[in-house]
Amino acid sequence: MFKAEKISKSYGETKVLENISFQVDRNEVLAITGPSGVGKTTLLKCIVRLEKEDSGSFTLDGIPVDEKNRIRIGLVFQSSSLFQHLNVLDNLLIAPKYHKLYSPEEARQKAEQYLQDFGLLDKQKSFPSELSGGQRQRVAIIRALLLQPDVLCFDEPTSSLDAENKNLLMEIIGRIKKDQAIIVVSHDEDFINRIADRRIALG
Numbered sequence: 001m002f003k004a005e006k007i008s009k010s011y012g013e014t015k016v017l018e019n020i021s022f023q024v025d026r027n028e029v030l031a032i033t034g035p036s037g038v039g040k041t042t043l044l045k046c047i048v049r050l051e052k053e054d055s056g057s058f059t060l061d062g063i064p065v066d067e068k069n070r071i072r073i074g075l076v077f078q079s080s081s082l083f084q085h086l087n088v089l090d091n092l093l094i095a096p097k098y099h100k101l102y103s104p105e106e107a108r109q110k111a112e113q114y115l116q117d118f119g120l121l122d123k124q125k126s127f128p129s130e131l132s133g134g135q136r137q138r139v140a141i142i143r144a145l146l147l148q149p150d151v152l153c154f155d156e157p158t159s160s161l162d163a164e165n166k167n168l169l170m171e172i173i174g175r176i177k178k179d180q181a182i183i184v185v186s187h188d189e190d191f192i193n194r195i196a197d198r199r200i201a202l203g
């Protein structure tokens with residue numbers, strides 16, 4: 001279980017997050033909502049340690065989240081975060097290689113299995129610029145899944161998706177949530193209503 005307790009964060013004089021608490025378990029989708037500028041992205045950045053909260057704590061199965069276990073929390077950025085100069089397969093293999101999670105052969109097999117599951121096996125040699133927005137997003141999801149996270153966060157995942165790809169994303173989240181706790185930051189009420197088990201509203 002992932003737990004946030006009394007998280008507060010300011011930028012200079014501006015208080016962005018004040019005493020935010022929530023928890024999310026495996027097989028659960030938690031939506032974080034709220035008006036623009038209320039601190040949703042800031043909270044996500046604190047969760048994945050791109051920002052440091054001023055006070056409060058994050059724990060994973062009771063253990064404080066730090067640099068060592070931070071890899072158990074994944075973030076699916078917007079599609080633009082793929083490396084443009086690497087093809088799909090190389091984009092997928094770079095992080096597992098860096099973290100030495102699998103042997104090279106095992107990493108390739110797992111990547112190919114996900115590519116097949118997500119209907120992208122024929123795109124493994126394509127570059128990000130040659131993919132649709134929905135395909136790029138699926139690559140970003142696979143890239144996060146290969147690191148075997150316990151918690152997977154999505155930042156505005158439907159912002160560049162058409163209805164068909166949105167349905168596909170919901171199907172994928174439904175499939176992966178059995179093994180992962182999912183946190184979704186989104187403005188998309190329709191998406192949240194259909195996918196979230198619970199929600200917290202900031203602001």
Ligand SMILES: Nc1ncnc2c1ncn2[C@@H]1O[C@H](COP(=O)(O)OP(=O)(O)OP(=O)(O)O)[C@@H](O)[C@H]1O
Pocket residue numbers: 011014016034035036037038039040041042043
């Ligand atoms: N690095 C930073 N330095 C100073 N202020 C920041 C920084 N990052 C964000 N802020 C401010 O913190 C507040 C919250 O920003 P944040 O991006 O978390 O909001 P949000 O809820 O995700 O908004 P949106 O829905 O528009 O993406 C805003 O007032 C923003 O200007």
